[in-house]
Amino acid sequence: MQNVNVPLISFLEYLQIEKNYSKYTIVFYQKDIEDFFDFMKEEAISSINEVTHTEARMYLTRLHQKKYARKSVARKTSSLRSFYKFLLREEKVEQNPFTSVSLPKQEKRLPQFLYSEELDKLFAVSDLETPLGQRNQAILELLYATGIRISECCHIQIHDIDFQVGTILVTGKGNKQRYIPFGSFAQDAMKTYLEDGRKTLLDKQKTPNSTKHLFLNFRGGALTPRGVRLILNDMVQQACSTLHISPHMLRHTFATHMLNEGADLRVVQELLGHASLSSTQIYTHVTKEHLQKTYNQFHPRA
Structure with a gap:
């Protein structure tokens, strides 16, 4: 598998410098993307360029099988979509496989409050x-x-x-x-x-x-x-x-x-x-x- 740490580091620097995200938000992005890298290893996907819409759907299926909440799946999908959008802008990949992947509908829970x-x-x-x-x-x-x-x-x-x-x-x-x-x-x-x-x-x-x-x-x-x-x-x-x-x-x-x-x-x-x-x-x-x-x-x- 190719070294994926270099594009990840570049992306995290982009979030910090250009987007001015908080360190806590950046940590969540990093964790979400590293989880996807683990999936790539398990599936013997050697390069981020090899990921297509099919692999993206496979990853979402894996998350559902692991009983992730819809909110967590949506966040991970959003993180990966942003990551590939950045890679596309930097001409590191030729497509964003998460663009056409639909986010799961969120449960509309009313916020609880105290009387x-x-x-x-x-x-x-x-x-x-x-x-x-x-x-x-x-x-x-x-x-x-x-x-x-x-x-x-x-x-x-x-x-x-x-x-x-x-x-x-x-x-x-x-x-x-x-x-x-x-x-x-x-x-x-x-x-x-x-x-x-x-x-x-x-x-x-x-x-x-x-x-x-x-x-x-x-x-x-x-x-x-x-x-x-x-x-x-x-x-x-x-x-x-x-x-x-x-x-x-x-x-x-x-x-x-x-x-x-x-x-x-x-x-x-x-x-x-x-x-x-x-x-x-x-x-x-x-x-x-x-x-x-x-x-x-x-x-x-x-």
């Missing part, structure tokens, strides 16, 4: 007398107040916050930045954490590096997305053993509650950092469902 009663239980969990409790409360308040992603939350630095105006500068996918307002609850929680708990956590660093990241772990280093997920999971367990949520549900809850209260769809799109309005429109289905339930519950002739 006010469930949120109240979460907000009551943290011990605000401890540094970690203050940090956890600040994380929870900020995620619900802004709808930002976990990764965006971890990248926030102190100088990104403007308490006077009540906004925070967030760096999202593709390093695109946007300003998001936050309310008094999030402001109070962050100020308490900054003035007390964060200083205590910062003192625990073995080799002080005066990190500017807002959220720190118990050793005083920058908190990771995995760390935030563990924190939220622990808070959920303390709040209610029967409450099953993912960190992303706070983002869904933010969007749903905003729309339920009459916020404009395009405003919510801007706050969430969605490139396309269609990504935000799924929340309108949630609000319609909410309206229907409310109507059925309270209208005398429903």
Whole structure:
């Protein structure tokens, strides 16, 4: 089999430099393409030029046989389509075998969100007398107040916050930045954490590096997305053993509650950092469902 690492490296550099994709997105592309290279080895396909529409269909069949979810199959197909499109542009191949391969239809699942009663239980969990409790409360308040992603939350630095105006500068996918307002609850929680708990956590660093990241772990280093997920999971367990949520549900809850209260769809799109309005429109289905339930519950002739 020919050395496929060279075109792959070139493609990953293209994603990083020209497309400005995040490192996490690039890792997924790399994994998807390397999985296809493993398939090529198994099928004794010696060159990327030998892959035709037939081999592409064979690969999709293999994924279905391995019980991959439709979403995963669609992502892998999209990754390979982009890879071959790049190779075609660079004149490394003569055709894109994934162009005519149809993506599997996605299951349209409505995003789950939390109700006010469930949120109240979460907000009551943290011990605000401890540094970690203050940090956890600040994380929870900020995620619900802004709808930002976990990764965006971890990248926030102190100088990104403007308490006077009540906004925070967030760096999202593709390093695109946007300003998001936050309310008094999030402001109070962050100020308490900054003035007390964060200083205590910062003192625990073995080799002080005066990190500017807002959220720190118990050793005083920058908190990771995995760390935030563990924190939220622990808070959920303390709040209610029967409450099953993912960190992303706070983002869904933010969007749903905003729309339920009459916020404009395009405003919510801007706050969430969605490139396309269609990504935000799924929340309108949630609000319609909410309206229907409310109507059925309270209208005398429903």
